[in-house]
Amino acid sequence: MNNITILTPTYNRAHLLKRVYDSLCIQSNKFFDWVIIDDGSNDNTKDIISEFIKEEKVKIRYYYKENGGKHTTINYGVNFINSTYVLILDSDDFLTSFSIELLYRMIKKIENNHHLCGIIGLSQNKEKNIIGTRFPYDDWEVSFADVYHKYKVTGDKSVLFKTQILKNFPFPERKNIKFVFEATVWHEMAKQYNVLAINHVIQEKEYLEKGITNTSYKLEYIKGLAFSYFTLIKNETHSFYKYPKVFIWDYIHLAINSLLSKESYFKELNLKSKMLYILFFSRAYFTYHKLKNKLHD
Numbered sequence: 385m386n387n388i389t390i391l392t393p394t395y396n397r398a399h400l401l402k403r404v405y406d407s408l409c410i411q412s413n414k415f416f417d418w419v420i421i422d423d424g425s426n427d428n429t430k431d432i433i434s435e436f437i438k439e440e441k442v443k444i445r446y447y448y449k450e451n452g453g454k455h456t457t458i459n460y461g462v463n464f465i466n467s468t469y470v471l472i473l474d475s476d477d478f479l480t481s482f483s484i485e486l487l488y489r490m491i492k493k494i495e496n497n498h499h500l501c502g503i504i505g506l507s508q509n510k511e512k513n514i515i516g517t518r519f520p521y522d523d524w525e526v527s528f529a530d531v532y533h534k535y536k537v538t539g540d541k542s543v544l545f546k547t548q549i550l551k552n553f554p555f556p557e558r559k560n561i562k563f564v565f566e567a568t569v570w571h572e573m574a575k576q577y578n579v580l581a582i583n584h585v586i587q588e589k590e591y592l593e594k595g596i597t598n599t600s601y602k603l604e605y606i607k608g609l610a611f612s613y614f615t616l617i618k619n620e621t622h623s624f625y626k627y628p629k630v631f632i633w634d635y636i637h638l639a640i641n642s643l644l645s646k647e648s649y650f651k652e653l654n655l656k657s658k659m660l661y662i663l664f665f666s667r668a669y670f671t672y673h674k675l676k677n678k679l680h681d
Contacts, residue, residue, distance in 0.1 A: 393457035394475035407478035413485040417443040424451030453562035455555035501577035502545035505586035529574040542586035563608025610641035639668030
C-alpha cells in the first residue's frame with residue numbers, strides 16, 4: 385500500500401485537471417495514489433478523469449458527491465483514504481516533480497513523533513516566486529496557529545497530514561454553508577499538535593479569477609466567513625491569553641460578516657461570548673457600514 389494519498393477536491397475544474405495529472409505523472413517517486421472528490425460538477429470532469437484512469441500512469445480513485453463546498457468534500461474524501469498520510473492538493477494547483485520524493489524524506493522526521501500532526505511546506509506561483517514568506521527556521525516544529533499569529537509568516541502553504549488525525553478533526557458543516565476556511569480545523573489541531581515546517585516548495589498555485597480568493601464580497605463567501613468565525617469562537621480556538629488581537633478580531637469579523645450576510649449566530653453563543661460580541665459590536669458596525677454596498681450575489 386502506498387503511504388501517501390493525494391486528495392483533490394474539485395468542482396467544475398475539468399479544464400485544469402490535466403495540469404494536475406501531468407504533474408503527478410512526472411513525479412520522481414510514484415508511491416502514491418490520487419483520490420479525486422467531485423463536489424457535484426456539471427462539466428465533463430468525470431469524462432476527463434476516466435481518460436486518466438485508462439492510461440494507468442497513476443493509481444486514481446474517483447468519487448462523486450452532491451455539491452457542498454470544499455470543506456464537505458475533504459470530510460467526505462478522507463473516508464476513502466487508508467494510507468498513513470494525505471496531501472491536500474486543490475484542482476487549480478500542481479506539484480513540483482520532486483514533491484512526493486521530498487515528502488517521503490520528511491515523513492521520516494515525523495512518523496514516530498506523536499506530537500506532530502503533519503508537514504507544511506512552501507508554495508510558489510507560476511513565475512516560481514515563493515508565495516508569502518519563508519519560515520524563520522528550517523525543519524521547524526511549531527504550532528500551525530503560531531506560524532501565522534505569533535511569527536507572522538504569510539501566504540498559502542502546502543499541507544500534508546497524518547490521515548488519522550485529519551479524520552479526527554472534521555470540518556464543521558451546516559446546511560447552505562458552502563465555504564469554511566481552513567483555520568477552523570488547522571488551528572484547532574494546533575491546540576494538541578505541532579507541524580513540521582519545511583522551507584521547501586511542494587506545490588505551485590495559481591489564483592483563478594473565479595476562485596475563492598477572488599470572491600471576497602460574494603454572499604455565499606460572506607456566509608461562510610460568518611459561520612467560520614462563529615466556529616472559532618464556539619470552540620475557543622484562539623485563546624485571549626495567547627493571541628489577544630486574534631481573539632478580539634474573531635468577534636469583530638463574526639459581527640461584520642453576520643451583518644453582511646443577515647445571518648446571526650448571536651443566540652448560539654454562550655453568555656460570556658454574547659457579552660464580548662456586544663462589547664466589540666460598534667467597531668464591527670463601522671466596518672460593515674463601509675462594506676455593505678460592495679456585497680453581491
